[in-house]
Amino acid sequence: MKIDAFCHILPARYAKEFFELDVPAVRNLRNRTRAIPALTDLGVRFRQMDEFGDYRQIINVAAPALEDFGPPARCAEFARLGNEGLAELVAAHPGRFAGFCAAVALNDVDRALEEIDFSFTELGALGVQIYCHVNGHPLDEPRFDPLWARLAESGKLVQVHPNRTAAWPDYPAESRSRFEIWWAFGWEYDLSAFMARMVFSGVLARWPGLKFLVHHGGAMVPHFAGRVGPGWDQLGTRTPESDKADVTGYPLAGRPIDYFRKFHVDTALFGAEDALRTVIRFYGADKVLFASDSPYDPEQGPGYIRATIGNLASLDLTDAERNAIYHGNVTRLLDPGASTAAG
Template sequence: MHKIDAFCHIMPRPYYDRFMSLDVGLHAQNLRKRVSNIPCLVDMDVRFGQMDEFGDYRQIINIAAPPVEDIGSPAISKEMSRIGNEAMAELVANHPDRFAGFTACVPMDDPEAAVAEYEYATSELGALGAQIYTHVHGHPMDSPDFEPFYAAVAASGGLLQVHPCRSSAWADYPTEERSKFEIWWTFGWEYDLSAFMARIVFAGVLERHPELKLLIHHGGSMVPFFAGRVGPGWDQLGARTPEHQKEDVTGYPLTKRPIDYFRMMYADTALFGSAPSLRCSIDFYGVDHVLFSSDSPYDPEKGPGYIRSTIANLQELDLTDAERAQIFHGNVTRLLGLPEPAGAPR
């Protein structure tokens, strides 16, 4: 069965070399150490050798963390976005049998530049959408500054991948200075994703742009498991809030239940080999809103591990062949207008 991996990370050689040459902050230094130990991010021979294991399999690639906003000034963000986008476009053009496409890197610390780079990447380079993070230097993504960007992505029909982002500087408790035991990553990133989704809902982004295609990493994060709190819980929003705090629960006028907006989003299958988590995600979003994704190459094998385990999860779950085909390639093909593979089930 044809498989399109809809959320994979890469650092093309021109981008990697420039990234390694820059004087970056502590968070970017941490992530630079991580990416320097994963050969297939940069070495395509290694990457293609790993991909061969999975037969009829292609990837949609994006630039690996850290966000370009964390690398340097807005000028550096724009420079790195352009380097990354042109390098990814070249990889897709040279290896269509390996890469189904790429999503653009955009400098969100300059919203006007982000719109311009998105339009350049989609219209000139063939990008399928963009990847953004859950905040920009701690600023929320429901800020009115980003409205033109969301409008541009919605109008283009592109896929907007959402990746979490925080560092050990985000402490576990207010009395501490740093997060311990990588809690900032294991649980903090999932809170970031979930908070992003909620702010997008209550700020009315999907009310104004119902055609916006948001792909939430890691199976839609905490939302499927806490659907009772997201549904009946948020149906009571403000009912227990004191009058002097009413502004905390006053958002954009919504015409549907909050949970209905969460279900408008899409989830990937990047759950690191947990079949029960994947079942929960599919049950919440529905088969037609789940896209196969592995989050490669951040597994202990540095490339193929999460691809293999995610495929195994989808094979072991109680799904029909047609449902598996939807998740493996049908949904992303439909969403982005990609050509159907020869002989694919319909």
């Protein structure tokens, strides 16, 4: 059994409103999204899924982040529309969809908490999908503390997705990122910076019940373990006294690297077997969840699923480790009612 823990979709009513919305973030993605039939066409999606046998997906609303849709009231409306659509898909096709993670707009925390409560209690969401920043603001700002408290209390998954755009330049002297560097490298920096802020600001220490699922295998962290480990053990030694505020954070009870290992991560590495091997060695098989990022592959659906399954088959894992990655870990992370739904 395989539960794909990070897949994107556009429910029908949400898609209709999404394609009619005239804001820069939507204009930027409209053509790309329309070119991927599996985001909206269930027939196409299900035919792709049939290739993989006993296989189901945990779905969420495809990018962009809701905060990019305009005023907070509009963002909240799209969150509700998306979540009701996701819930309908799961209810109508339980053999295809193991559950969903709710969309939430964090530019109004009070509204976000209302949507989270509605999605968890009325719609049965398994968790939420958030992005690495909110209109450029880091998520360790104090205004987000009620969010972390609520999510930690819930015990639900918190999927973390990157959201840098070409408007974030590669060099200070420039105004735009070129060659999609913002995506290829920038998204992995996005995720890594998010994790670091959650560690050093004390979010993880204050709310140890948080169940973060970081996309793309934990991004840069496992591949830069020397910097995250002995490098950050020397935090502050590179910073002059006049800038000590830059390195003053929450007092951690152990090494920074120990906190980075508290995250759960997925296998959405696009077929990079050596990278996946490093991810599993760094986090351990009990912290890695099977996920493909479908349908954003060159085949527009099955390519990354097939590649990831092939990677996991090739790696030197025990059957127990492989099964934990495929379905055991995500089932264990869900609350009792949700874990039953997920199989």
